[in-house]
Amino acid sequence: MSRDATSPVLLFDGTCNLCNGSVQFILDHERGPELRFAPLQSDVARSLLRDAVGEARTRELAAPDRDPGSMILLERGHAYLQSTGALRTARYLRAPWRFGTLMLLVPRPLRDLVYRWIAKNRYRWFGKSESCRVPTPELRARFLA
Template sequence: MSAVPATILFDGVCNLCNGFVQFVIRHDARGQFRFAPLQSEAARALLDAHGQPLTPALTDPDSVVLLDQGRIYTHSAAVLRIAAGLSGGWRWLALGRVLPAFLRDALYRWVARNRYRWFGRQETCLLPTPELQARFLA
């Protein structure tokens, strides 16, 4: 097990993505995940450190990104891996890995393409409360 906490990079101006982060926080009983908006310098530095520079595709992100134990997970693989680390019955969602990745990712991309229209968009990235500040990277 890596000493570095798993880090979730998310679209900081997407209401769906911010809701997902809040959901993870509520169900991450062990506090194992930390967070950074993809638009932040912290995300850029983490991706560079993992050999994945912030590309134009990630500048207008269509995926949540999970950095865990030196590996990068995107799209449905990231969401399912995050679900596996949650408390309660949510970890059962990880069983979705039995579905072929092309099907899971097609559904993921369809939601990602429509997320601003369905859920809206913020002008600025999520600002964590003082209690959660330690779990967010600057």
């Protein structure tokens, strides 16, 4: 796996059980170890996000006292938010899961409406952890924080 700045990074809510489950799903179904991961609550995530979208947008998306509300895929200098970030992540999965990218054909406002509804209810439906999950020693190098 490449460790340079061009490697894609998935930023996720480290206290959200749905988000942690999604990261585990990605690890179990990815084509290869291309993605790296960082919880949005970490300094590393805020630094990477600041490089991609600037200081003001970083404060809006990843303020320590604010619900992150979105997984964010950092890929080739771009930050992909909400449904676009989640669906672009499917490109790194094995078939049949990678075909989830076909959902990008659905208009973004409709996709994001569904994404925001799930994000708004994720703690109620799936619960919340008090801390970020600790990866196994084999996976630790893939997690940036």
